[in-house]
Amino acid sequence: xxxxxxxxxxxxxxxxxxxxxxxxxxxxxxxxxxxxxxxxxxxxxxxxxxxxxxxxxxxxxxxxxxxxxxxxxxxxxxxxxxxxxxxxxxxxxxxxxxxxxxxxxxxxxxxxxxxxxxxxxxxxxxxxxxxxxxxxxxxxxxxxxxxxxxxxxxxxxxxxxxxxxxxxxxxxxxxxxxxxxxxxxxxxxxxxxxxxxxxxxxxxxxxxxxxxxxxxxxxxxxxxxxxxxxxxxxxxxxxxxxxxxxxxxxxxxxxxxxxxxxxxxxxxxxxxxxxxxxxxxxxxxxxxx
Amino acid sequence: xxxxxxxxxxxxxxxxxxxxxxxxxxxxxxxxxxxxxxxxxxxxxxxxxxxxxxxxxxxxxxxxxxxxxxxxxxxxxxxxxxxxxxxxxxxxxxxxxxxxxxxxxxxxxxxxxxxxxxxxxxxxxxxxxxxxxxxxxxxxxxxxxxxxxxxxxxxxxxxxxxxxx
Numbered sequence: 001x002x003x004x005x006x007x008x009x010x011x012x013x014x015x016x017x018x019x020x021x022x023x024x025x026x027x028x029x030x031x032x033x034x035x036x037x038x039x040x041x042x043x044x045x046x047x048x049x050x051x052x053x054x055x056x057x058x059x060x061x062x063x064x065x066x067x068x069x070x071x072x073x074x075x076x077x078x079x080x081x082x083x084x085x086x087x088x089x090x091x092x093x094x095x096x097x098x099x100x101x102x103x104x105x106x107x108x109x110x111x112x113x114x115x116x117x118x119x120x121x122x123x124x125x126x127x128x129x130x131x132x133x134x135x136x137x138x139x140x141x142x143x144x145x146x147x148x149x150x151x152x153x154x155x156x157x158x159x160x161x162x163x164x165x166x167x168x169x170x171x172x173x174x175x176x177x178x179x180x181x182x183x184x185x186x187x188x189x190x191x192x193x194x195x196x197x198x199x200x201x202x203x204x205x206x207x208x209x210x211x212x213x214x215x216x217x218x219x220x221x222x223x224x225x226x227x228x229x230x231x232x233x234x235x236x237x238x239x240x241x242x243x244x245x246x247x248x249x250x251x252x253x254x255x256x257x258x259x260x261x262x263x264x265x266x267x268x269x270x271x272x273x274x275x276x277x278x279x280x281x282x283x284x285x286x287x288x289x
Numbered sequence: 290x291x292x293x294x295x296x297x298x299x300x301x302x303x304x305x306x307x308x309x310x311x312x313x314x315x316x317x318x319x320x321x322x323x324x325x326x327x328x329x330x331x332x333x334x335x336x337x338x339x340x341x342x343x344x345x346x347x348x349x350x351x352x353x354x355x356x357x358x359x360x361x362x363x364x365x366x367x368x369x370x371x372x373x374x375x376x377x378x379x380x381x382x383x384x385x386x387x388x389x390x391x392x393x394x395x396x397x398x399x400x401x402x403x404x405x406x407x408x409x410x411x412x413x414x415x416x417x418x419x420x421x422x423x424x425x426x427x428x429x430x431x432x433x434x435x436x437x438x439x440x441x442x443x444x445x446x447x448x449x450x451x452x453x454x
Contacts, residue, residue: 032453050419052382052417052419052424054382054384054415054417055373055451056346056350056369056370056373056386056449056451057369057370057373057450058369058372058373058376059373059376059377059380059382059384060376061380061382061419079369080450080451080452081450081451082429082431082451084415084417084425084427084429086417086424086425086427088419088424088425093424093425095425095427097427097429099451099452099453101452101453112399112401112403112404113401114400114401114403127324127400127401128400129323129399129400129401129404131404131436131448133365137365137368137369138450139434139436139448139450141434141450141452165322165396165397166396166397166406166408166434167406167434167448168322168397168399168406168436170322170323170324170397170399170400172324172400
């Protein structure tokens with residue numbers, strides 16, 4: 001049998017943590033209890049009874065002496081929810097209910113961020129959603145301000161503060177103009193959670209090539225390929241050179257190496273040579289004439 | 290002002306495995322806070338799986354069988370319900386949650402599509418059985434917040450928590 005507590009000090013402590021008192025038949029119940037705090041249930045009458053506290057999150061059962069106070073110490077009832085309370089005596093059964101509400105202090109964040117990798121300079125390209133929990137993994141449903149911060153070494157910090165609704169908050173962020181890993185942080189008070197977002201260069205911008213004769217060939221070479229924010233486009237990105245001459249067309253796909261694409265193509269007088277990467281067109285060169 | 294927003298968009302009858310046990314289900318017009326649009330198929334799947342989770346919860350707590358939670362619960366909610374079942378088993382208690390009516394509203398679909406939050410104003414009968422003796426059956430009205438996350442073939446309940454009305 002679990003112990004029964006009925007001492008005045010405990011009742012005083014419990015009274016502090018209870019928000020209101022309600023009378024339910026032979027029971028006096030708190031209307032709500034903060035998760036993990038002490039509380040007590042007072043009964044009237046005489047004799048023995050069994051007290052049940054029942055909810056999906058927790059179940060408690062106590063043998064009690066009617067007419068006394070049953071004390072539940074801190075930490076015992078910690079799962080937020082709606083609880084049915086039943087006092088079952090040989091001659092009567094009383095019931096009531098109370099709510100266990102989450103602790104006020106946030107202790108844990110569930111932080112969903114997406115994507116983990118994206119191009120630089122995308123408006124609203126990064127999204128984050130947060131659920132705020134207390135130390136007992138109860139969702140804190142009262143409005144709570146959440147600070148979202150996105151920063152990397154080369155760019156300034158973006159900060160959005162959003163207040164939760166029913167425990168959830170979300171935001172969108174722009175990816176920064178500079179490539180590199182960025183820390184995406186969600187923060188509530190002293191609690192934070194961090195996700196790393198890889199920001200990679202965007203599409204090439206201002207793609208430009210030069211041509212130079214090399215014997216019977218043309219030596220084609222791009223300038224260092226950069227995106228519109230000045231970040232070097234990743235090596236391996238394919239650059240396509242196309243030579244059109246006398247109704248025929250030759251194409252060469254070349255990966256960037258050290259930021260530059262280079263290829264040799266036949267040197268025909270009057271040939272039209274173009275360069276592109278993906279959907280980005282570069283300059284054209286009319287060779288010879 | 291609120292009434293138009295809360296206009297009932299559908300009235301369904303959720304048929305349980307027991308035939309006679311039917312919960313009425315009202316689905317309020319979705320008023321999402323969040324940028325991600327909610328497809329009708331997704332909404333229907335979430336509601337279907339959430340209602341099924343109530344059946345699983347009832348069966349698991351009525352039979353004190355943790356394995357009955359596996360299909361519909363995951364994470365924190367599953368851990369807490371598992372603990373409750375273990376407490377019930379130790380105390381010789383069983384509980385029967387017979388849902389009678391759900392008034393559902395999906396309120397948040399996270400931008401990356403990995404979580405959906407709904408509010409359920411639910412009515413259910415809660416029966417407490419101690420060593421095969423029925424102690425009481427009470428009608429309960431509660432407001433639940435649930436967060437569901439997608440798994441292989443269904444949405445599972447990750448957060449399941451009543452909040453004061």
